[in-house]
Amino acid sequence: MVRLPASLERKLQDLFPRVRERERFVAQLIEQALTQEDLGLEETSPEAVGGTLHLFTDGGSRGNPGQAAVGCVLEDPAAGKVLREHCERIGIGTNNVAEYQALIVGLRLAKHYRPNRLVCHLDSELVVRQLNGEYRVRVPSLQPLVEEIQELASEFPHILFVHIPRADNHRADALVNRALDTLPPPHYEKPA
Secondary structure, X not given: OOOOOHHHHHHHHHHOOOHHHHHHHHHHHHHHHHHHHHOOOOOOOOOOOOOXXXXXXXXXXXXXXXXXXXXXXXXXXXXXXXXXXXXXXXEEEOHHHXXXXXXXXXXXXXXXXXXXXXXEEEOOHHHHHHHOOOOOOOXXXXXXXHHXXXXXXXOOOEEEEEEOOHHHHHHHHHHHHHHHHHOOOOOOOOOO
């Protein structure tokens, strides 16, 4: 077990008087840090692929709102291979928030490969139509997510948002379910 500095240990004891709660909190923080590290957003970027890449993203929530997660698959169709897969839990959220968050994570992954063209495949028709300007974003809490996506999208020379049937997005969907089934929540939630 990792030995914490005494000052940090005291703060944790104040927050979590029970040893079991304290240990679970620390374990979840470590797991979250490792998951973020696995995202591969460190300074060294992979070699640029160029060409066209395909990004499949999905987000889901159990409860709507409920525990939510995202999944992304980035592939190079010319080489016929998956470049990256990623999944993580994002806490409590709605399905729409999870769909937008999945795309944000996917765009961050994709920009490190510097494609000339990025085709983003989503099974949420609402999100695709909102991003393509066909529908207005009526929920104010979604507007910052849309703006973040637009900012990220501006970093690509050419980007498309395409709606696909859920059955064609099975890999990203499986990643969402894997995250919800096996990964801890992103932060400690005190029992009521």
